[in-house]
Amino acid sequence: MELFAQWVIPALVGLGIGVLSGLLGVGGGTIMVPVFRLVFGMSPIMSTATSLFTIVPTSISGAVSHVRNKTCLPALGLAAGLGGALTSPLGVQLASISPAWLIMVVAAIIIIWSAVNILGKAIKAKPSAAADAAAVSASSSVSSTTASTTAAGASTKKATSAESASSNPSLQKLSRKQLLLGACIGLVAGVASGYVGVGGGFLMVPLFLSVVGIDMRKASGTSLIAVMILAIPGVIQQGILGNINYVAGIAIAIGSIPGALIGSRLVTHVPDRTLRFIFGGFLIVAAVILVLNELGILG
Numbered sequence: 001m002e003l004f005a006q007w008v009i010p011a012l013v014g015l016g017i018g019v020l021s022g023l024l025g026v027g028g029g030t031i032m033v034p035v036f037r038l039v040f041g042m043s044p045i046m047s048t049a050t051s052l053f054t055i056v057p058t059s060i061s062g063a064v065s066h067v068r069n070k071t072c073l074p075a076l077g078l079a080a081g082l083g084g085a086l087t088s089p090l091g092v093q094l095a096s097i098s099p100a101w102l103i104m105v106v107a108a109i110i111i112i113w114s115a116v117n118i119l120g121k122a123i124k125a126k127p128s129a130a131a132d133a134a135a136v137s138a139s140s141s142v143s144s145t146t147a148s149t150t151a152a153g154a155s156t157k158k159a160t161s162a163e164s165a166s167s168n169p170s171l172q173k174l175s176r177k178q179l180l181l182g183a184c185i186g187l188v189a190g191v192a193s194g195y196v197g198v199g200g201g202f203l204m205v206p207l208f209l210s211v212v213g214i215d216m217r218k219a220s221g222t223s224l225i226a227v228m229i230l231a232i233p234g235v236i237q238q239g240i241l242g243n244i245n246y247v248a249g250i251a252i253a254i255g256s257i258p259g260a261l262i263g264s265r266l267v268t269h270v271p272d273r274t275l276r277f278i279f280g281g282f283l284i285v286a287a288v289i290l291v292l293n294e295l296g297i298l299g
Contacts, residue, residue: 026223032050057256065264079183084231085229116280216275217275
């Protein structure tokens with residue numbers, strides 16, 4: 001029974017976290033911090049440290065799959081990741097000298113801000129865009145049944161792709177300005193990552209959408225590339241400080257690694273607007289859990 005509680009249950013929880021990670025482009029820390037705090041009974045600093053430790057293998061798993069599926073922008077992810085790697089140790093240092101309650105409150109505030117941002121864009125987006133994409137996909141699959149229609153469809157697809165590339169930044173080669181913006185976003189996300197024990201995807205995804213100007217699918221995959229880079233210095237520092245619960249972190253990672261692979265494959269089948277709603281709702285739930293816990297309502 002002890003083995004079941006120590007390994008099987010955390011692995012199942014990790015599986016769900018991994019799916020959300022791969023699907024939404026977050027390291028999963030916004031769920032793991034509350035889980036480690038409420039379920040495992042860890043202190044705030046250990047919860048954030050163990051979350052950061054678990055984020056690394058989870059994000060690597062999802063990022064590799066996104067690269068294979070071409071649902072990311074590696075150059076932008078690298079720029080943001082390197083920027084974040086410079087500042088995540090600063091976040092860890094700030095967390096080590098902060099009151100326990102302040103860490104959780106800051107985490108909740110940042111998460112709610114991100115949720116409001118992403119839900120606002122989802123509400124403003126036209127639902128017909130997703131329907132049109134589904135219609136195009138269905139039309140493409142039907143056209144493949146005959147040789148003549150396939151040839152015509154291929155020609156149309158090339159023309160459409162060329163037109164989309166000229167209007168959609170995510171299909172174009174990134175400019176130096178976009179890469180610089182990505183690095184700046186990473187600098188901010190790195191501090192947040194080290195301080196509240198999350199990968200920083202909850203900040204990077206909405207900023208990639210609004211500041212860099214890429215679509216939700218590319219933002220999710222690109223964020224995971226950045227997360228797997230920027231979290232490493234913070235993990236090393238937390239390990240040196242002795243704040244990581246390795247058994248709990250590994251137990252969650254056993255499930256989160258395959259979960260991230262599943263989530264990154266699902267992202268190509270979920271409409272962009274739906275992804276935004278899922279992401280926003282997920283963030284709000286995580287923030288509410290953190291606030292209720294710190295107020296003592298959850299125990």
